[in-house]
Amino acid sequence: MIGIDREKCVACGACVRDCPVHVLTAGADGFPGVRPEDEDFCLNCQHCLAVCAQGAVTCHDVGFADTLEVAPIPGGAAEAALIRQRRSVRQWGKEPIPEEVWTRLVDSLAWMPTGCNDHRLHFTVVRDSARMEWFRSEMSKTAQKVVRTGLLKLFYPGFRRYMDEIMRGDDVVFRNAPYMIVASTPKDAPCREADPWIALSYFDLLAQANGLGTCWGGFAVHAFKWIRRFRRALKIPKGHMVGAVLLFGPPAVAYARVTRPSPMPVDIL
Ligand SMILES: Cc1cc2nc3c(=O)[nH]c(=O)nc-3n(C[C@H](O)[C@H](O)[C@H](O)COP(=O)(O)O)c2cc1C
Known part of the structure; x- marks a missing residue:
């Protein structure tokens, strides 16, 4: 070996x-x-x-x-700016993502760390706009059914505030994003909960560093866990569970200021 x-x-x-x-x-x-x-x-x-x-x-x-030559990595200040200025984007432009950026993003997936170096993560990138529209319209129909039957209130009472938007046909799940990436892991992977989120967090930062907008698809994770035809359409391998979803595309919004989030407690011992 x-x-x-x-x-x-x-x-x-x-x-x-x-x-x-x-x-x-x-x-x-x-x-x-x-x-x-x-x-x-x-x-x-x-x-x-x-x-x-x-x-x-x-x-x-x-x-x-x-192997590759090691290249200089961004300095601490640039990295900190990336963390502070990363925002969830929900307004999208129409310009194409340059091919070299696609390549950089997709190639980087092989380097994502996994617990015990399990390395059995599977990624589905939905790049084709017709496919993305299919997910959007199928999701909208399904979500409306879930509202009508009362299942949304029953299983996700906290999501009640989205009912009007869903019935209006708004895309509350995919946020009108042009692209998405879905990470799944085998159910027996040692760190099956963490691996997909870590991988897509790295992808998130890399995408934003390359001028793209991103938004986590928390609702989409739930939808894909419940609905098998979506998992099939995503080609999720047998025995895998969907772990994390990230929506992305060219942003149609620019943020003028770095905000001040409410601090979360940090104990330094
Ligand atoms: C685990 C997770 C799931 C999320 N799911 C969604 C989602 O389904 N739809 C959405 O619009 N935003 C979603 N978000 C984005 C959060 O709403 C967002 O991060 C938060 O409002 C802070 O805004 P910021 O990312 O611009 O700092 C999610 C974020 C996380 C971390």
Whole structure:
């Protein structure tokens, strides 16, 4: 599973120190290796590969040639501005998202962290406008039925204030967004609740850093959990549950000021 090229390895021990599950150990000669009985515990997190400056490590068939140069990452102030200025957008423009931005967003999904490096997240990106319209109109019909039958009041009493909007045909679930991304996890994933939200939170920040607007689809998560034909249309794999939904597109609103949210308590011990 983990290969060490002894021609390149300088036995510095960096990979041994950084292995989170301690399957890499230094042998008597100082070179790292994995005991056969430990191989199954390897998470394939590729820390050994990432930390090796010599390019001596191969992890699950991924080697130096498959890796990228590390690039500078934004400074602390820029990151903090991104967090402070990120807003939920519900007004959308019509201009297309540049192809390189699509590529950057979609490619980044492979790097999302998952509990125990489970890596079985599944993403569905709805990019086709006709498909998005299908979800919108089907959702509107279904939501109106749920209001008429009294099920909304019964199961989601807190959502009563949306009843008039739903009956008017407003898109309260997808907020008229042109695109959405849905993350699902296998029901037996060790961190099945957290993984989808974390992945789409990263996607959220990356999208906003690339000039896009985003809005969490909390209602959509509920709708997809209840309604199987939506899950089918989203190609959610068998045995997966929908975890998180993020709506996105070009924004048609610009925020002039950074606001001051009510503080949440932080204990620094
Ligand atoms: C878990 C979660 C679910 C949400 N679901 C929805 C939703 O279904 N529809 C919506 O319009 N906004 C939704 N939001 C957005 C919140 O309303 C929004 O984050 C909050 O009002 C603060 O505004 P801001 O994001 O611009 O700071 C959701 C946010 C979170 C964190």
